[in-house]
Amino acid sequence: MAPDKQESRVRVDLTAVVISVDDRAPHVLTVEQEPRPALPYGPLRSDHRTLQAGLRSWVEKQTGYRLGYVEQLYTFGDRTTTGAEAAEHFAHRRVSIAYLALVPVPGERAPIQGSWRPWYDLLPWEDRRDGDPPALASVLERLSDWIGTGRNRDPARAERVRLAFATEGAAWDEERALERYELLYEAGLVSEAAVDAGEEPTAGLAPVPGVAMTSDHRRIVATAVSRLRAKIKYRPVLFELMPPAFTLSELQRTAEALSGVPLHKQNFRRLVASQGLVEETGGVAVRTGGRPAKLVRFRKDVMLERPAPGVRLTASRRASYP
Amino acid sequence: MAPDKQESRVRVDLTAVVISVDDRAPHVLTVEQEPRPALPYGPLRSDHRTLQAGLRSWVEKQTGYRLGYVEQLYTFGDRTTTGAEAAEHFAHRRVSIAYLALVPVPGERAPIQGSWRPWYDLLPWEDRRDGDPPALASVLERLSDWIGTGRNRDPARAERVRLAFATEGAAWDEERALERYELLYEAGLVSEAAVDAGEEPTAGLAPVPGVAMTSDHRRIVATAVSRLRAKIKYRPVLFELMPPAFTLSELQRTAEALSGVPLHKQNFRRLVASQGLVEETGGVAVRTGGRPAKLVRFRKDVMLERPAPGVRLTASRRASYP
DNA sequence: CGCTATTATACTCTAATTGAGCATAAGGAC
DNA sequence: GTCCTTATGCTCAATTAGAGTATAATAGCG
Numbered sequence: 001m002a003p004d005k006q007e008s009r010v011r012v013d014l015t016a017v018v019i020s021v022d023d024r025a026p027h028v029l030t031v032e033q034e035p036r037p038a039l040p041y042g043p044l045r046s047d048h049r050t051l052q053a054g055l056r057s058w059v060e061k062q063t064g065y066r067l068g069y070v071e072q073l074y075t076f077g078d079r080t081t082t083g084a085e086a087a088e089h090f091a092h093r094r095v096s097i098a099y100l101a102l103v104p105v106p107g108e109r110a111p112i113q114g115s116w117r118p119w120y121d122l123l124p125w126e127d128r129r130d131g132d133p134p135a136l137a138s139v140l141e142r143l144s145d146w147i148g149t150g151r152n153r154d155p156a157r158a159e160r161v162r163l164a165f166a167t168e169g170a171a172w173d174e175e176r177a178l179e180r181y182e183l184l185y186e187a188g189l190v191s192e193a194a195v196d197a198g199e200e201p202t203a204g205l206a207p208v209p210g211v212a213m214t215s216d217h218r219r220i221v222a223t224a225v226s227r228l229r230a231k232i233k234y235r236p237v238l239f240e241l242m243p244p245a246f247t248l249s250e251l252q253r254t255a256e257a258l259s260g261v262p263l264h265k266q267n268f269r270r271l272v273a274s275q276g277l278v279e280e281t282g283g284v285a286v287r288t289g290g291r292p293a294k295l296v297r298f299r300k301d302v303m304l305e306r307p308a309p310g311v312r313l314t315a316s317r318r319a320s321y322p
Numbered sequence: 323m324a325p326d327k328q329e330s331r332v333r334v335d336l337t338a339v340v341i342s343v344d345d346r347a348p349h350v351l352t353v354e355q356e357p358r359p360a361l362p363y364g365p366l367r368s369d370h371r372t373l374q375a376g377l378r379s380w381v382e383k384q385t386g387y388r389l390g391y392v393e394q395l396y397t398f399g400d401r402t403t404t405g406a407e408a409a410e411h412f413a414h415r416r417v418s419i420a421y422l423a424l425v426p427v428p429g430e431r432a433p434i435q436g437s438w439r440p441w442y443d444l445l446p447w448e449d450r451r452d453g454d455p456p457a458l459a460s461v462l463e464r465l466s467d468w469i470g471t472g473r474n475r476d477p478a479r480a481e482r483v484r485l486a487f488a489t490e491g492a493a494w495d496e497e498r499a500l501e502r503y504e505l506l507y508e509a510g511l512v513s514e515a516a517v518d519a520g521e522e523p524t525a526g527l528a529p530v531p532g533v534a535m536t537s538d539h540r541r542i543v544a545t546a547v548s549r550l551r552a553k554i555k556y557r558p559v560l561f562e563l564m565p566p567a568f569t570l571s572e573l574q575r576t577a578e579a580l581s582g583v584p585l586h587k588q589n590f591r592r593l594v595a596s597q598g599l600v601e602e603t604g605g606v607a608v609r610t611g612g613r614p615a616k617l618v619r620f621r622k623d624v625m626l627e628r629p630a631p632g633v634r635l636t637a638s639r640r641a642s643y644p
Numbered sequence: 645c646g647c648t649a650t651t652a653t654a655c656t657c658t659a660a661t662t663g664a665g666c667a668t669a670a671g672g673a674c
Numbered sequence: 675g676t677c678c679t680t681a682t683g684c685t686c687a688a689t690t691a692g693a694g695t696a697t698a699a700t701a702g703c704g
Binding site for chain 3: 586588589592593596608609610611612613614
């Protein structure tokens, strides 16, 4: 039984998924923590004026980064421990409030502590910009074991896999990143699942490719990926990741890096233009390897004009960078 | 200074916005609490297996309702108290995790405790199904005072009002319900603002029409309204509010009740049909006042077929019920 | 210098989708 | 039956989305 009365106070953690995009690769800010990398986090303190202020303060303290755009992601608080451990953990359950933060491409400025980790190292099956990644084939193979064959085949599992991973003609929905991670977790194919079940990480099935993280942090990253992929379509958050001036191709590469799918170049430009999302700075970018591109900047006024400005991307059938 | 060390444990509340729709009017489940109505809520307890389970348990205990669909809304945790009160409240700040829950039309079954309150009593300016409601005119009048005139006119305020409330030709975006409430709060035009500032509810400006709630509960309701209005467009949550069999008109009235805008009848049907959201039960509804309508039921299979099934409503220029 | 590779940018064309409205059907009330 | 009301089927134009072609402007290289 819990030591104090059941209506106990709990420790509340603030956890940050800080994202930046460096040309082709989106990165997540991680702090190294044995044995596995973690997201920056820290407990809510009574001197934090707001939850967001608390988060900013922790990230700044732990990594040296001052955050720009921040939005709340989700609050996690389920007891994941089971069996014998449960009683012990009863009294000090944790609630963690996760935030998504975006920072412009950091360039040379490295974080004081921690490091930028490519998010497709964590979730390698999510990158379909150049067609199906090798990790996806591996994941699907493992999942087909989970589905079973013959008399042991579970049709409900098969259907879930079909939808989440777009097998058998279903369309790939890049926003289902969280669903895919959770499916793999449930199938016991990520090593966090074994750890949460109280086993050694090496016990059970060998995990699919992808770097595991502390606690439920990889799940939180997957939540951030899903949210961000959805959000760039109807809010101009993409620009939070860009430098003050950039080319349309750079913008497109950023959108593709996040969404993990190739986009149709001409239509992307038409969309950005028709929404009035950018204006020319007058400058041009050299060193493009071809015709110089005009530099543009974000038009902050769109926020005042359009109800839902964003980059309503639809994947092109073929890769844009063949 | 806080009595214990700053890294204190906090009380976590679970708060529920329970919605049902009765033909024309959406309702929120409230518990009466002096002096103002409140949402059902209670502290997270150590015997709650998950956050959601804790929420369900509180709502059931307080109102007798067993919830169906539940999703997390937002976590609030900012200290709103200022000045002298702050020091006192320092140690026991609260974090409240708000959930949105949907229950089918309750019919005669009244809640054991609490009552269903029409949400447009709380946010009367949000109902534009029959054109501009009287409350909206009143709100706009008060806001124009806030903007100021002549040399005192604040163009930034004017622009925010224009966008949020769709004055001067801007398009009404029903999803901006939260933004509208927050604008009114900031302008001091809802009585919660005066209370939070430590004044008597009657002090300051007279509030705009609309029933005030305890603490920040009306803000939470506005959050729920915004979320729900957005969500019905890409997820079939509408059906969580419907009885097992219903007519397309009933479905449309529910969508209109939530979104607060009239919809084009024929296009609504085309949309629902083309998405394969429903199938005929074979029965017909009598007592429609005209030609009997076919009864339909939700096709659960759509979840398995479409990436984002929902009712992508666009308001018709004219009311559908003239 | 002219050719080629490479990227940027401007247009075109077609197929869907959307917004709006007209027309017809099938009940009840009288 | 007529009239009123709601349900349902269908058309049409305007807009948007998906895909592709054509042309422009650079660098590198013989």
